[in-house]
Amino acid sequence: MENNTDLPAKEKIIGISGDIDRHIAVVVAGKLAAAAGLDKIAQNRISTAVSELATNIYRYGKRGTIHIRVIEEADKTGIEIIAGDDGPGIEDVGKAMQEGFSTTKSLGIGLPGTRRLMDEFEIETAPGKGTRIVARKWG
Amino acid sequence: MEDERFLSSMSITVASGCLVAHVPSVLQDETIKLLQRDVLDAAHRTGAKGVILDLSGVRILDSFLATGIVNTARMLSAMGAAPVIACIMPEVAASIVYMDINVNGLRFAFDLEEAHQMLATAGAFGEEAKTEDTEEPEEAWIDSKDGADDDVNGDGE
Numbered sequence: 588m589e590n591n592t593d594l595p596a597k598e599k600i601i602g603i604s605g606d607i608d609r610h611i612a613v614v615v616a617g618k619l620a621a622a623a624g625l626d627k628i629a630q631n632r633i634s635t636a637v638s639e640l641a642t643n644i645y646r647y648g649k650r651g652t653i654h655i656r657v658i659e660e661a662d663k664t665g666i667e668i669i670a671g672d673d674g675p676g677i678e679d680v681g682k683a684m685q686e687g688f689s690t691t692k693s694l695g696i697g698l699p700g701t702r703r704l705m706d707e708f709e710i711e712t713a714p715g716k717g718t719r720i721v722a723r724k725w726g
Numbered sequence: 727m728e729d730e731r732f733l734s735s736m737s738i739t740v741a742s743g744c745l746v747a748h749v750p751s752v753l754q755d756e757t758i759k760l761l762q763r764d765v766l767d768a769a770h771r772t773g774a775k776g777v778i779l780d781l782s783g784v785r786i787l788d789s790f791l792a793t794g795i796v797n798t799a800r801m802l803s804a805m806g807a808a809p810v811i812a813c814i815m816p817e818v819a820a821s822i823v824y825m826d827i828n829v830n831g832l833r834f835a836f837d838l839e840e841a842h843q844m845l846a847t848a849g850a851f852g853e854e855a856k857t858e859d860t861e862e863p864e865e866a867w868i869d870s871k872d873g874a875d876d877d878v879n880g881d882g883e
Contacts, residue, residue, distance in 0.1 A: 606754045606755050606756070607754075610752060613786050617785075625808070627816075627817045628817045628820045628821075630817065631785075631786070631817035631818060631820065631821050631823060632817075632820070632821055633786075634786050635786055635787065635788050635821040635825070638786055638791075639788045639790075641788060642755075642788060642790055671807070674827035687822045697788075697789050697790070699826075700788075700789045700824070700825035700826065700827075703826065704821060704824050704825060705827060
């Protein structure tokens with residue numbers, strides 16, 4: 588229906604291997620969330636979640652991607668973040684999601700914090716299989 | 727080295743006898759460490775009794791970075807310099823609360839003026855900066871353990 592090529596792209600994939608990539612992903616997330624019409628608080632929650640997820644990638648998984656896209660469902664719009672890495676995976680997800688649990692400092696608040704920042708949160712991981720996290724926030 | 731200069735682009739100024747550290751807008755892992763080092767050094771060097779961490783430029787504070795700021799404030803407290811975290815943007819404040827970052831015992835100010843007032847009331851500047859027009863500023867104190875109460879009563883009468 589819309590063939591307006593001037594429309595901003597509704598999704599971006601950012602490769603993550605360091606702190607600078609995290610920053611790029613945060614900026615992209617903020618722009619997409621603003622373009623999707625989400626309010627400032629929701630925009631910040633999404634950008635902060637992206638920052639958490641990107642940090643988890645380069646700190647634990649070494650290398651991965653953050654895929655951010657605008658999603659639409661019925662009459663609502665939101666943002667979906669898919670964070671994937673081929674790192675060592677998380678051995679005990681239940682534990683990683685516990686408050687205050689930490690293997691190397693920030694994971695303890697990182698994952699539970701991300702879950703609270705977003706409306707939906709799913710995690711798939713296994714030792715040696717990497718980690719894939721899907722999180723969504725609706726406007 | 728060049729990197730370090732870029733990363734530590736935080737300015738620390740002295741205003742009404744206390745340090746004001748302007749936290750840079752783009753915070754990186756490394757920046758937090760440098761910030762911590764620079765602020766603690768400056769507090770130690772100047773013997774400042776109060777340090778304001780000005781977050782007005784900060785747009786994103788994830789748990790790692792927030793913890794870095796919070797820890798810096800606690801370290802200042804441990805040195806005997808009263809920390810006040812000031813000028814947090816509303817959306818950043820919201821994210822901090824959603825993430826459930828532990829900020830117990832820390833003091834927050836809406837703006838730099840309020841931060842200065844808090845420190846003055848706490849006696850962080852000794853005699854000369856005591857404010858007479860105290861309109862219950864104590865209420866603005868979100869604190870439980872308060873590391874800076876040693877001078878509050880100063881010299882009574």
